[in-house]
Amino acid sequence: MPTATPIDASADQLAAVTYNSDGLVAAIVQEHGTKDILMMAWMNADTLAETLESGRTVFWSRSRQERWAKGDTSGDRQWVREAYYDCDGDTLLFVVEQEGAGACHTGAKTCFYRSFGSGEPT
């Protein structure tokens, strides 16, 4: 089983994160190694802190208005290996080891399994 690697973010780093009017910041999740983009979800300040401290991705569900820790239901947990924030602080990037079948609730490895155009999805 992958192990948790907490990230000790500085106060300055956390202060650089900007939240939208709902108190949320977008979080992209990329698979370590393959660099496949697995999913995008949202965090608030609390779930960002929990993600960094616990070493597992934890999000905020806009539809359910509640915290959710990725994999608590499915077992498909995501173990954070690297975490970044972008130039204007309103998007985060987590590089993770994905446990289980994948990141998508459909059972697909990635949520981005459908492509525009006539090309085959990856």
Next chain:
Amino acid sequence: MPTATPIDASADQLAAVTYNSDGLVAAIVQEHGTKDILMMAWMNADTLAETLESGRTVFWSRSRQERWAKGDTSGDRQWVREAYYDCDGDTLLFVVEQEGAGACHTGAKTCFYRSFGSGEPT
């Protein structure tokens, strides 16, 4: 110079895209080849259509409330090679050839040049 490769999206594919209350959808941009994540920005239905038809990324600026075609000012254009939409249609993924120095307005290759923790940024 890279060439434009328009993507002929079907009506069903475009109808699967869902927009937020501002009429916007999040668009992740990943570099073809390296699979580095370059940036995240927003599109409305018009700039998504223009992106697919022109083969270059075109976004909607929330701060300026106007259309912007990536690279029109900087020359750092992005040429779309693959385009995906996620399981619930509210996030897009564009795999692009990045022209010029990079995607970030700071001059960095990627907007995600700062990491949480004491690790070195990539």
